[in-house]
Amino acid sequence: MKDPYLKKLTDIPMEDYLVGGHVACQGCSASLGLRLTLKVLGKDTIVINGSGCMTLLPVYPTTPLRVPWIHLAIENSGAAGTALYYALRRKNIDANILAYAGDGATYDIGLQSLSGAAEKNIDMIYICYNNQSFGNTGHQRASSTPRASSTSTTPLGKVEVAKDMPAIMAAHRIPYVATACPSYPIDFLNKVKKAAEVKGMAFIDLLVPCPVGWGFDPAEGINIGRLAVRTGLWKLYEITDGKVSISYIPKKRKRVSEYLSAQGRFSHLSEGDIRRIQAEVDQEWDELEERGYGYEIMV
Amino acid sequence: MNTRRMITGNGAAAWGARLARVEIIPNFPITPQTAIIEEISLWIASGKMDADFLPMESEHSVQSALAAASSVGTRVFSATSSQGLMLMTEMMFVTSGLRLPVIMVNVSRGLSAPITLWSDHNDVLVQRDSGWLQIFCSNNQEVLDSVVMGYKIAENSNVLLPMLINLDGFTLSATREPVEIPGQDEIDDFLPAYNPKHTILDPKEPMSMGGVVFNEYMYFRSQQRMAMCNSKDIITAVCAEWEKMTGRGWGRGLVEPYCLEDSERVLVICGSESAILKYTVDKLRAKGEKVGMLRLRTMRPFPCEEIVDALSDVEKIGVIDQDISPGSGGIIATEVKACLGRGVTSFIAGLGGRRIGAEKYEKIFGRLGRDVEEWIF
Numbered sequence: 174m175k176d177p178y179l180k181k182l183t184d185i186p187m188e189d190y191l192v193g194g195h196v197a198c199q200g201c202s203a204s205l206g207l208r209l210t211l212k213v214l215g216k217d218t219i220v221i222n223g224s225g226c227m228t229l230l231p232v233y234p235t236t237p238l239r240v241p242w243i244h245l246a247i248e249n250s251g252a253a254g255t256a257l258y259y260a261l262r263r264k265n266i267d268a269n270i271l272a273y274a275g276d277g278a279t280y281d282i283g284l285q286s287l288s289g290a291a292e293k294n295i296d297m298i299y300i301c302y303n304n305q306s307f308g309n310t311g312h313q314r315a316s317s318t319p320r321a322s323s324t325s326t327t328p329l330g331k332v333e334v335a336k337d338m339p340a341i342m343a344a345h346r347i348p349y350v351a352t353a354c355p356s357y358p359i360d361f362l363n364k365v366k367k368a369a370e371v372k373g374m375a376f377i378d379l380l381v382p383c384p385v386g387w388g389f390d391p392a393e394g395i396n397i398g399r400l401a402v403r404t405g406l407w408k409l410y411e412i413t414d415g416k417v418s419i420s421y422i423p424k425k426r427k428r429v430s431e432y433l434s435a436q437g438r439f440s441h442l443s444e445g446d447i448r449r450i451q452a453e454v455d456q457e458w459d460e461l462e463e464r465g466y467g468y469e470i471m472v
Numbered sequence: 473m474n475t476r477r478m479i480t481g482n483g484a485a486a487w488g489a490r491l492a493r494v495e496i497i498p499n500f501p502i503t504p505q506t507a508i509i510e511e512i513s514l515w516i517a518s519g520k521m522d523a524d525f526l527p528m529e530s531e532h533s534v535q536s537a538l539a540a541a542s543s544v545g546t547r548v549f550s551a552t553s554s555q556g557l558m559l560m561t562e563m564m565f566v567t568s569g570l571r572l573p574v575i576m577v578n579v580s581r582g583l584s585a586p587i588t589l590w591s592d593h594n595d596v597l598v599q600r601d602s603g604w605l606q607i608f609c610s611n612n613q614e615v616l617d618s619v620v621m622g623y624k625i626a627e628n629s630n631v632l633l634p635m636l637i638n639l640d641g642f643t644l645s646a647t648r649e650p651v652e653i654p655g656q657d658e659i660d661d662f663l664p665a666y667n668p669k670h671t672i673l674d675p676k677e678p679m680s681m682g683g684v685v686f687n688e689y690m691y692f693r694s695q696q697r698m699a700m701c702n703s704k705d706i707i708t709a710v711c712a713e714w715e716k717m718t719g720r721g722w723g724r725g726l727v728e729p730y731c732l733e734d735s736e737r738v739l740v741i742c743g744s745e746s747a748i749l750k751y752t753v754d755k756l757r758a759k760g761e762k763v764g765m766l767r768l769r770t771m772r773p774f775p776c777e778e779i780v781d782a783l784s785d786v787e788k789i790g791v792i793d794q795d796i797s798p799g800s801g802g803i804i805a806t807e808v809k810a811c812l813g814r815g816v817t818s819f820i821a822g823l824g825g826r827r828i829g830a831e832k833y834e835k836i837f838g839r840l841g842r843d844v845e846e847w848i849f
């Protein structure tokens with residue numbers, strides 16, 4: 174196997190293209206995710222943003238971004254990427270196209286536009302920073318919200334399970350799909366690197382713990398992300414050529430209660446609810462183990 | 473070298489885009505516009521046109537793609553109609569707010585529900601507050617000319633606003649008329665390449681576009697309004713230059729007066745219906761009646777001074793609206809009244825392509841002089 178691009182934290186490039194002084198909340202993993210991504214993609218990158226928390230990074234007349242940035246609306250990052258790809262070719266500008274949009278903008282209102290770009294296999298990197306709600310408008314329910322989570326519009330907890338967005342993207346036959354979390358920066362950035370190197374569209378679903386929406390202390394953001402992965406609730410994996418492969422297998426999975434009880438959004442759950450969630454996760458991972466942590470999802 | 477061909481309004485729109493050497497054409501089909509993008513796709517496939525044809529997943533995506541591609545500094549074009557234009561609404565304001573000189577053709581068609589395929593002006597007039605220049609064409613030649621001139625106007629550094637060019641569905645879009653097609657060399661001399669300085673997405677010069685403003689919002693809107701005001705002179709100048717080159721100046725670009733000198737009764741109109749109205753004016757004048765017509769060519773900027781100049785001495789004025797704002801009235805009549813500071817007779821006619829015809833125009837001329845709204849069925 175090829176050596177990974179990054180092996181340890183100190184391999185991460187020092188240069189920053191998202192600098193300090195912006196208005197994202199303390200402990201925001203979404204802005205951290207962008208900052209890390211730009212370190213890998215470098216200065217020859219154009220960012221497309223769909224309306225959401227990150228839209229408040231450039232506030233006139235200042236901007237914390239040292240790379241070109243365009244925000245048009247919430248639901249059209251895919252369409253903008255398509256146009257940018259062709260326009261940049263015409264202008265002989267060689268740059269990475271990075272779409273950085275929230276889960277509401279991706280799973281819900283922008284799905285059509287994203288699907289259009291994926292069908293055309295546009296050479297762009299689409300990162301969905303996933304705080305599992307419509308964050309900027311006050312954390313309302315989205316199709317990315319996990320079952321049982323309360324939000325400002327599901328006070329009793331969401332009934333439905335979250336959409337399987339990576340599988341939807343893989344079904345477009347794009348060359349690279351992955352999930353990640355900034356709490357695992359080496360894994361995440363190696364995936365960003367692969368996304369940049371691949372010809373065609375790459376999609377990364379990035380879990381970004383959100384202190385405000387999820388109800389935890391801003392200092393705990395990285396920990397919460399780790400717990401999401403170590404409990405097995407957020408799986409880190411890649412899908413290439415229709416093949417899923419788990420990129421991180423928690424050695425001894427932590428109990429989901431540790432993750433759930435650390436967040437306000439799950440505080441209404443009964444012990445029975447938590448047991449049910451634990452049983453579901455256990456079953457999923459048992460199945461994964463049986464399949465050798467890798468399987469085909471498409472024929 | 474100029475050639476003269478029998479082409480449809482849709483063909484004329486496509487020719488305008490081709491001559492302007494547009495580079496990116498995001499598109500989505502809708503009757504009666506589709507023939508425009510089909511023609512362009514054929515030219516690109518056969519190597520007659522060097523452009524990227526981007527079939528998008530919706531008109532919302534089309535307008536988004538227009539804005540994104542224009543932000544990189546490419547010259548962009550698209551066409552739509554009716555429901556398609558409605559779906560673009562959110563992005564129409566974004567394109568204009570970002571001051572991107574996008575040119576788009578609308579082939580007007582009444583809005584659903586109920587469904588109609590035929591022309592009226594409610595689709596384009598819904599967009600009148602979106603900060604786009606709006607041109608209403610009266611024939612196929614004007615369509616071609618307006619598209620080419622459109623880029624020169626919109627890309628002018630004192631304007632930098634998008635432009636919507638309207639042609640009436642079927643009456644123009646599907647009807648063949650003789651159209652003079654200027655030579656490519658001539659157009660290349662007339663229309664320089666687009667090289668924007670104000671917005672450009674290029675890592676060599678990083679800019680953040682479409683960000684958040686707080687208290688400054690009103691300044692941006694005021695600049696947009698100033699650009700719209702500036703555009704009047706630019707439209708007039710570009711039309712004058714075009715006239716020198718082709719012999720066609722389309723009035724002074726803003727309004728087309730017809731037999732106004734001694735008119736006692738005048739109808740204000742826009743679009744292709746003006747041809748039938750002209751015919752009616754000729755007929756009535758042959759009988760000694762002092763009637764005339766004023767065609768509004770630009771809807772935005774609204775040619776207020778030109779209307780006052782042309783009509784201040786006219787006793788009886790009527791306005792034909794092929795649109796309706798329920799609860800208010802004819803949209804154009806309302807604006808004309810505001811310019812003149814007095815009442816006009818407002819006629820709502822031709823909705824969903826309902827035939828008006830010379831006989832009805834004759835009757836309408838007989839009903840001027842009252843400040844009322846009348847529906848002509």
Ligand SMILES: Cc1ncc(C[n+]2csc(CCOP(=O)(O)OP(=O)(O)O)c2C)c(N)n1
Binds near residue numbers: 274
């Ligand atoms: C067409 C449209 N509808 C609604 C909104 C309001 N809105 C702004 S941000 C936002 C939330 C987006 O959620 P997500 O994509 O998850 O990003 P986050 O806010 O969580 O960063 C919404 C609904 C909008 N900007 N545009």
Ligand code: SF4
Binds near residue numbers: 197198204304
């Ligand atoms: S609400 Fe959450 S995602 Fe949004 S800026 Fe704050 S911490 Fe980040």
